[in-house]
Structure formats: C-alpha cells, structure tokens
Amino acid sequence: MGIEPLSPPDCGNGLRKADGSVIALRTLISPNRPWIHLLYLGMFFFGWLYLPPTRLEAALGLVSMAGFIGLYVFVMRRMDWTVYPAALITSLLGLLLVPQTLGGGVYFVFAAAMLGRLDWTLRLWAAMALLAVTGISAIWIYAPTPLFALALAGLGAMAAGGSMIAARHEREADQAEETRSRAAREGAEAERQRIARDLHDLLGQTLSTVTLKAEIAERLLGQDADRALTELRAIQTISRQALADMREAVIGLRGRKLGEAMSEGVQRLADTGVSARLDGAADAAQLSDEVSTALAMVVREAVTNIIRHADAGDAALVFSKQGDVVCLAIQDDGCGDADPSGGGLSGLRARLEALGGALDVAPGSDGRGTVLTATLPTKTQGFGAQQ
Known part of the structure; x- marks a missing residue:
C-alpha cells in the first residue's frame, strides 16, 4: 500500500x-x-x-x-x-x-x-x-x-x-x-513501521546466513576450491532472494506461503549446521494469504534468532490446526534466554495481535532451548472457505 x-x-x-x-x-x-x-x-x-x-x-x-x-x-x-x-x-x-x-x-x-x-x-x-x-x-x-x-x-x-x-x-x-x-500522517507512520518490521523479519536471517557462508568460503579457499565455489554460489542465490524480499517488503506485496517459509527455514538451518525437523508444512497450504504471511514472518524471525543466538544443534518446526485456530511451534535445544521484548519478537507479537492471535516465548520442556509458539484464528481469514 x-x-x-x-x-x-x-x-x-x-x-x-x-x-x-x-x-x-x-x-x-x-x-x-x-x-x-x-x-x-x-x-x-x-x-x-x-x-x-x-x-x-x-x-x-x-x-x-x-x-x-x-x-x-x-x-x-x-x-x-x-x-x-x-x-x-x-x-x-x-x-x-x-x-x-x-x-x-x-x-x-x-x-x-x-x-x-x-x-x-x-x-x-x-x-x-x-x-x-x-x-x-x-x-x-x-x-x-x-x-x-x-x-x-x-x-x-x-x-x-x-x-x-x-x-x-x-x-x-x-x-x-x-x-x-x-x-494520512498516521497511515504514513504505520507504513514506516511496517516496512521497518518487514525488513527486519525478512532480511535478518538472510544476512546472517550470507555472513556465515562468506566465512566458510573464506576458510575453504585454500583447502577445497570446489566447496568454496559452492558456498559463493549459494551466497549469490541468497542475495538475489534477499533483494526480492526487500522489494516485496517495501511495496507490501509479500504474500509469502507458510509451507515455503518453513522449508526454506529448515534448509537455512541445515546450511548453518543445525539439524531441523519439519512437520505439518503440507497442511499450511490451506491458509489465507494474510495468516500465511504473518506465520511466515514468525518462521523467518525464529530461524534468524536460532542462527544468531541459540548455538543450537537441533530444531523443530511444527504446524498444526485445532478447530478454528492454527498453531506454529518452533523449538531449539540451544542456550535459551530469548528476549520476548526484543525488536523482532515485539514486532511479530503486534502483527499477530492485530489479527487476533498471540505469540508466546518460553523455555523448552526439558529446560533447554526455547519454544516459540504462534497462534492465529482462521475463521475470519478464509481458512474454512478454502477447505
């Protein structure tokens, strides 16, 4: 807009x-x-x-x-x-x-x-x-x-x-x-905040991955030129995607599918050495664009935080539907201590609350790592109509 x-x-x-x-x-x-x-x-x-x-x-x-x-x-x-x-x-x-x-x-x-x-x-x-x-x-x-x-x-x-x-x-x-x-002034301010949130959500993970791959390529240059070239080509691909994401964030036409975001998140975690499990991505295909985009932003923010701060070895991305509510849970076995009031998470919480949903950040069940849970209603967002 x-x-x-x-x-x-x-x-x-x-x-x-x-x-x-x-x-x-x-x-x-x-x-x-x-x-x-x-x-x-x-x-x-x-x-x-x-x-x-x-x-x-x-x-x-x-x-x-x-x-x-x-x-x-x-x-x-x-x-x-x-x-x-x-x-x-x-x-x-x-x-x-x-x-x-x-x-x-x-x-x-x-x-x-x-x-x-x-x-x-x-x-x-x-x-x-x-x-x-x-x-x-x-x-x-x-x-x-x-x-x-x-x-x-x-x-x-x-x-x-x-x-x-x-x-x-x-x-x-x-x-x-x-x-x-x-x-008009309030709309301009809301648009500015939206762009700021979207750029953070969309590009944070990408830039972290690019930095990590650049470091890997630098170490491999003198040892394995083929692997270093693979990493450099991956950087090119990720950079192109980041540019597209930035353009979409600025013009407000993201329309990201949750299933795609979950698959990309698992792949990027794997690229950084984190073993990730994916569950329920196929069920996310029935979501409306608004709900799907909001949850896709949650995936991007969560994956970015895992890569940057968690020092995790394993992670799980699980999507489920219970009646008229959808739930997305992302868990890692890292160091925990996630800050729920951080800029990225607070922006996501505001986005979900505007849609009638909620965002919860808590320690893992065994006391290790972090579990990020996002819930959204689907009745008014067209979920049932698309069944």
Whole structure:
C-alpha cells in the first residue's frame, strides 16, 4: 500500500485562505461562498434612482463601497475577533450613508452577515442586538414608511442565518480536512513501521546466513576450491532472494506461503549446521494469504534468532490446526534466554495481535532451548472457505 504525494495547489486558480492554503476557483464562485453576497450591493443604488446624488455624494458612496469590498473579502475568510471591528466599521458606513440614500442600509445587512460567522456566545448576541437597534433606528428615521425598517430587519436576519450555515459548513470542512490529514500522517507512520518490521523479519536471517557462508568460503579457499565455489554460489542465490524480499517488503506485496517459509527455514538451518525437523508444512497450504504471511514472518524471525543466538544443534518446526485456530511451534535445544521484548519478537507479537492471535516465548520442556509458539484464528481469514 503506497501514499500518494499530495499534489501542490494551483495558485493560479484561486485565492489563499488565512492559513495559507488555496481556495479553488470553483469553490470560490460557488453560491455557498460568501463572496456571492456582494451582489446585494446593487441595493445601494436603488435610492439614487429616485434621488440622484451630487458628485460629492456619488464619490463618497463609491469610495466607501470599494473600501467595504476589501474589508468584506478580508473578514469573510476569518472566524475570529477581527469580525467584531469589521462589523463595527461596516455599521458606521451604514450610519454615514443612510442620511444620503436609504440604499446605505445594505451595510447593516452585511454587518449582520459578518457577525453570523461567529459562534453564538453572549457577546455575539449583544453585538447582534446593538446592530439591530442601530440599523432599524437609522432606517426608521429616514425612511418614508416603517416597512423599510422591517424589510431591513428581515434581510439582516436572513444574512446572519445564511452566514451561520456557511460558517458551520466551513468548520465541518476544516475538521474533515484535519481528519484526513491526521489519517494520512498516521497511515504514513504505520507504513514506516511496517516496512521497518518487514525488513527486519525478512532480511535478518538472510544476512546472517550470507555472513556465515562468506566465512566458510573464506576458510575453504585454500583447502577445497570446489566447496568454496559452492558456498559463493549459494551466497549469490541468497542475495538475489534477499533483494526480492526487500522489494516485496517495501511495496507490501509479500504474500509469502507458510509451507515455503518453513522449508526454506529448515534448509537455512541445515546450511548453518543445525539439524531441523519439519512437520505439518503440507497442511499450511490451506491458509489465507494474510495468516500465511504473518506465520511466515514468525518462521523467518525464529530461524534468524536460532542462527544468531541459540548455538543450537537441533530444531523443530511444527504446524498444526485445532478447530478454528492454527498453531506454529518452533523449538531449539540451544542456550535459551530469548528476549520476548526484543525488536523482532515485539514486532511479530503486534502483527499477530492485530489479527487476533498471540505469540508466546518460553523455555523448552526439558529446560533447554526455547519454544516459540504462534497462534492465529482462521475463521475470519478464509481458512474454512478454502477447505
């Protein structure tokens, strides 16, 4: 399983949000975005249709509108304390322009839309109440009929409600993005740990065998050239297999069969002078890939530990099935004292426990050597289906 790198954002097709990320153009012009509400500024000019402004009034109105648009674009990308001063400035614009044209009342509507983006705390309720009293009073004084004030109150409520819904969607989208990012980070860490475990499990035994065979070949060079050549060719074969194992570990496509791993383990033990007995390998052919791979890793780790640390003369690899549970036992007659908390064994234990299994490390029945026992359930892994 790979991670696909995140494609870099296209800075030419959107605007940057406050956190530095980019809003896609399609998202930017969506009706769900607050920018579309700027179209309501057209209401400002309705009053001029009935009472044309002077040049000074027109200039003041257009300059204030340009400044407001910049303020609106800034604040509608935020959901923090800066919304309060922005709403205050917008309300002051409304108070300044309503005496000239009733269209200036639209700024009170925009102030309500700004405040609607915040969480509804006591402070926000107070700000909304102050805005409502100020806006309705201003319109009531200058409008020819109270209906204008009622219309303004209705538009303000709609604007605040729409902004509240839009802000909630933005928060949910941010939370979903954070969840995806966290899952990606956790997945990357899990993948890193998996690769580390697999490289240890797959290559530990191989490298130990290569080292041992290289030492044997070195001793035989001056005594038996044919045997030395055989050992060198064996190193070539083992190295090629190690390279294949490493590639498979990195891309996560191991799918190792337990029977094959047991046979290879017995052969590698024999190559290092350990007489090994194999039992039940044929029965392992019915295992699912997941269970088979997990137990194959156990074989590799156990054989590696025997070669490296056990100083054993005999070993046994036994596979059995009891009902819906499979059991793999690997025993040696070496020096014992295996560390169950070691990096390789702890990684195997975590792998088996994730599948509902267990790993046990104990001394041999006669007090010599070590017995490593791995158990796994098979019901949910497809064992019975393949019978």
